[in-house]
Amino acid sequence: MSCLHHESILEECYDTAYEEIRISKKISPKDFYFIMDSDSTTYDESIRLEVETLANQLFEDSLI
Numbered sequence: 001m002s003c004l005h006h007e008s009i010l011e012e013c014y015d016t017a018y019e020e021i022r023i024s025k026k027i028s029p030k031d032f033y034f035i036m037d038s039d040s041t042t043y044d045e046s047i048r049l050e051v052e053t054l055a056n057q058l059f060e061d062s063l064i
Contacts, residue, residue: 010059017054021047
């Protein structure tokens with residue numbers, strides 16, 4: 001598979017992880033945007049890491 005194909009899959013995994021975590025924590029899309037924005041006063045590194053970890057797991061699972 002090409003690098004572009006892998007990048008596309010990884011992007012979809014990030015989108016999925018973002019939504020799954022946002023919904024599980026019952027956070028509105030607007031509030032979640034600010035939580036994920038590193039320049040925001042409400043930025044939360046632990047949630048960003050949670051999204052990243054889930055996205056990478058989804059990506060690895062998609063390659064099997």
